[in-house]
Amino acid sequence: MSSPPSASANRPARLADALRAKGDIRTRVWRDVFAAVPREVFVPCFATHETGPRGTEYRLYEGTDPAQRDAWLDLVYSDTTLITQVDERPVEEAVTAGGGVGQATSSSTAPGLMARLLEALDVHDGHDVLEIGTGTGFNAALLARRLGSEHVTTVDIDADLTAKARRRLTGLGLAPAVHTVDGRRGWPGSAPYDRIIATCSVPYLPYAWVEQTREGGRILANIAGASTGRWSWPRFVRAPRGAGSSPSGRGSCGHAPVSPRSVTSGRSTPRRAATRPPPPPSAPTFCATRGSRSCCSSPCRTCGPTGRATSTTARSPA
Numbered sequence: 123m124s125s126p127p128s129a130s131a132n133r134p135a136r137l138a139d140a141l142r143a144k145g146d147i148r149t150r151v152w153r154d155v156f157a158a159v160p161r162e163v164f165v166p167c168f169a170t171h172e173t174g175p176r177g178t179e180y181r182l183y184e185g186t187d188p189a190q191r192d193a194w195l196d197l198v199y200s201d202t203t204l205i206t207q208v209d210e211r212p213v214e215e216a217v218t219a220g221g222g223v224g225q226a227t228s229s230s231t232a233p234g235l236m237a238r239l240l241e242a243l244d245v246h247d248g249h250d251v252l253e254i255g256t257g258t259g260f261n262a263a264l265l266a267r268r269l270g271s272e273h274v275t276t277v278d279i280d281a282d283l284t285a286k287a288r289r290r291l292t293g294l295g296l297a298p299a300v301h302t303v304d305g306r307r308g309w310p311g312s313a314p315y316d317r318i319i320a321t322c323s324v325p326y327l328p329y330a331w332v333e334q335t336r337e338g339g340r341i342l343a344n345i346a347g348a349s350t351g352r353w354s355w356p357r358f359v360r361a362p363r364g365a366g367s368s369p370s371g372r373g374s375c376g377h378a379p380v381s382p383r384s385v386t387s388g389r390s391t392p393r394r395a396a397t398r399p400p401p402p403p404s405a406p407t408f409c410a411t412r413g414s415r416s417c418c419s420s421p422c423r424t425c426g427p428t429g430r431a432t433s434t435t436a437r438s439p440a
């Protein structure tokens with residue numbers, strides 16, 4: 123039986139309150155933003171996954187199917203990652219009703235992790251933000267609701283995803299700038315940014331992002347450990363030009379190595395950052411302060427998880 127339209131009305135607020143109770147949302151302002159943006163608009167169809175005998179197997183949920191509507195809504199407003207693309211095809215094409223296999227290439231990240239990242243991004247009124255990895259558009263909607271659409275730019279390498287995200291955002295009266303581009307280039311057209319957040323993982327920080335960040339601005343990126351196989355979300359702060367270098371310890375600045383600190387474990391994980399390509403000698407340095415563990419985001423499509431370019435297909439703009 124399908125739910126009446128009003129049944130979903132307070133679900134965003136209930137999810138926001140649950141995330142606040144768990145500590146994923148720490149501030150009132152983000153609680154209110156999560157309560158105000160309906161996730162269901164961004165995930166009309168998705169798959170969940172589990173590991174079966176054939177590897178990762180997907181199960182499709184479609185909000186338009188009356189028989190699935192309640193289960194679909196329950197998942198939309200749970201702390202679950204929802205897969206929206208498999209093998210670079212819309213999930214409803216790649217995964218039949220009976221299930222399917224393949225590589226997830228886009229998803230709506232679990233709201234709890236989204237909340238932790240948005241809190242860690244530490245945005246303030248008037249900040250300009252660039253998001254790498256538009257995906258469904260839900261994170262861009264949260265940012266636009268928080269800062270105003272004119273302060274938000276979001277890019278994705280996949281034109282189908284950006285077109286859908288733009289339509290959904292418009293439907294909610296939000297109009298952040300949405301562009302189709304290889305996010306490793308950032309988006310110089312709206313730079314400089316106070317904050318850059320990457321929702322796809324990269325093995326190193328593309329230097330374009332550093333160049334497009336204001337001095338004192340921050341970059342929050344999911345760095346996939348090319349050598350260690352580990353994932354983390356270090357947060358980099360672009361230091362003023364000419365800032366001194368002190369490569370050891372938290373909060374130090376230097377080209378590398380830097381020592382991001384895990385928010386959850388408190389362990390310091392030395393790693394090299396922004397060393398490929400190396401910044402020019404006169405470039406400003408930046409330092410990593412802290413990050414948080416856990417990741418469910420897709421790897422950068424052009425770098426892949428190992429840092430080597432994996433694709434030069436038409437998806438990459440010339």
Ligand SMILES: C[S@@+](CC[C@H](N)C(=O)[O-])C[C@H]1O[C@@H](n2cnc3c(N)ncnc32)[C@H](O)[C@@H]1O
Pocket residue numbers: 227228229230231254255256257258259260261262277278279280283303304305306321322418419420421422423424425
């Ligand atoms: C976890 S999803 C993003 C979730 C999204 N922020 C949301 O709220 O739905 C990661 C996205 O990164 C995109 N992506 C992967 N490599 C990219 C690249 N080189 N440049 C831009 N976007 C990329 C994928 O197409 C995918 O949509």
